[in-house]
Amino acid sequence: MVQVATKTSPPELATLAVDLMRQLGCEYGEIRVASYRRQTLEARDRSLTNLADSVSSGFGVRVLYQGAWGFAASHHQTPEAITQTVNLAIAIAKGSRLTQQEPVRLVPVPAYRDSYVTPIAIDPFNVPVSDKAQLLLQINEGLLKYSDRGVKKAHSFLQFTREEKTFASTEGSLIQQTITRTYPGFSCTTIANGDAQTRSYDRQPLNLGYEHVQPEDLLANVDRVAQEAIEKVHAPEGPSDQRCDLILKPTNLFLTIHESVGHPTELDRVYGYEANFAGTSFATTDQLHTLQYAAPWVNFIADRTQPGGRSTVGYDDEGVPAQQWYVVKDGMLVDYLTDRETAYRLGRESSNGCAYADSWSSVPMVRIPNLGLEPGPEGGSHTATLEQAIADTEDGILIDGIGSFSIDQQRRNFQFGGDAFWQVKNGKVVGMLKNVTYSATTTEFWNQVDAIGPASERMQCGTNMCGKGEPIQIAQMTHACVPVRVRDIFVGRSR
Incomplete structure (x- = not known):
């Protein structure tokens, strides 16, 4: 037998x-x-x-x-x-x-x-x-x-x-x-x-x-x-060395959220446990509940329960249930992205479930979850559709898609490009531009947001190629967001 x-x-x-x-x-x-x-x-x-x-x-x-x-x-x-x-x-x-x-x-x-x-x-x-x-x-x-x-x-x-x-x-x-x-x-x-x-x-x-x-x-x-x-x-070259208003579609804005809000609020990066791929973070724990990260009408919410989200799961890789929480509320830094170890050091009673390993052979680490910009409330004084934001802009640039980017070792200063650019003059889109970049400091940029799209214009945009750690691990996450207008941002050419 x-x-x-x-x-x-x-x-x-x-x-x-x-x-x-x-x-x-x-x-x-x-x-x-x-x-x-x-x-x-x-x-x-x-x-x-x-x-x-x-x-x-x-x-x-x-x-x-x-x-x-x-x-x-x-x-x-x-x-x-x-x-x-x-x-x-x-x-x-x-x-x-x-x-x-x-x-x-x-x-x-x-x-x-x-x-x-x-x-x-x-x-x-x-x-x-x-x-x-x-x-x-x-x-x-x-x-x-x-x-x-x-x-x-x-x-x-x-x-x-x-x-x-x-x-x-x-x-x-x-x-x-x-x-x-x-x-x-x-x-x-x-x-x-x-x-x-x-x-x-x-x-x-x-x-x-x-x-x-x-x-x-x-x-x-x-x-x-x-x-x-x-x-x-x-198309003509974009403007060089000047300031103007930006209208950013979700397809562009999600990467700015990822790099300037997501990574700086990873608590292992804040504590210096992780410094690969653009360093640590300026958003240190002594600034929790005091740092005016963004304008008072700007809110960022983490949500691992979001239907379809690239980081949506039932549980993280430490067995912590998927959940939802504010990272920035009314423009104020109110929380971080934690695993069980960093949550203990912060004095919390529980983790918010951000541990993830990209392979069976990888160690779990803190990773950005689905992290999105909340839409403007219906009838809100800073709520505007994309069409309304364009109509209310005298001199600006409309940006769609992502391009090159860079950010410093503490996530303070950044530069982003895009995939397509249109000049906005006197409330109308008048033609394409090329080779445009915009740069700012993180808190300057988010505090100069003055128009936020409504829920009807929300898009689930995100990445499947977020690198972190050494050796590198790859994670994926969604940054659901709406179009925004950001006033008086420095704009240059990408080359």
Whole structure:
């Protein structure tokens, strides 16, 4: 009789690890058994240039032993590997303790036995690759039909990811989650008069299934994007070294929120635990509830429960439930983004659930959640639609999409570009510009916002490529926002 070995399930592996951590005297321990599937298709011009479909799976163990962290991981999902990896994590914690000045302390979290699955209508991994490739090539063909007017390059893509994670801790939690993400988009490049300009269109990355791709919407925007790319390459240069009013669409504003509000309020960055990728933060804890971060009518709210949000989950990677809270309220800095360790140092009773690791082999760290700008209230004195903001602007620039950016080592001073720019004169859009950047200090910029769009103009914009840490980890998050007008901002050229 042939005996077939039975595979140990993720919950069984997690239970073995937790039991062993308790037996070996860990003050706290956790395990994430995870599998990550990523599928990417790219087409350049009339060829499919990239088709990648990969799966990475394994588990990571983190223990708190005598006040010090230890972490170890393995791709061998067996009981034997569990024993070896837990013991290695404890050995690393013992080594870390030799140079540690203060013991790690964590805020408590209740034990949860639960599951969460991203609500989707169409599983993107069940859609034939041939259908996806055909869509990309059709988009590119539509762009390249303008080749006689200068469109020389076309690029389109589809990205799909799925995270399947089982989390267990010595506190009694056992949580299973499946997170699905979808991101489609395209761009084209025009060349004329010794210049090259690009115009893009993305259906913003969201936690949805293939229904988010919406081929009819992508194809409906092809002509507009190509025509704007042509107009852009022939447009005059933007103004240099002067101040004017800016009207920023959500597709541009989300990155400014990300860099100048999201990263500065990560509490590990504030405390100096993290200083890679543009340093620490000016928003130190002695300024909590006193720093006028923005104008009194500006509010930023974090929300990991937001339907479709790129950072929407049931629980973070420390087993803390997804939640919603203000980071800036009535323009005032009122809170941070925390994990259990930084929340304890801040004197809080609980974490607001911002721990995330991008792989089974990565250590959880504080990551920006969905962090959005609240719309202006109906009838509010600073509430204005995009159309109203334009009509009320004598001399300004309307900006759509993202471009290059830079920000200093404490997130005080920044410079941002965009993907498309239009000059606004005497309440009307009068034509495109190119090569525009704007720069300011964080608090100057947000305190000069004088018009905020209503809820009807809210868009869920965000990124799937936020880098942090060394070695680098990649996270994703949504910054839902509305159009805003910002008065008297310094504007220059991008080159």
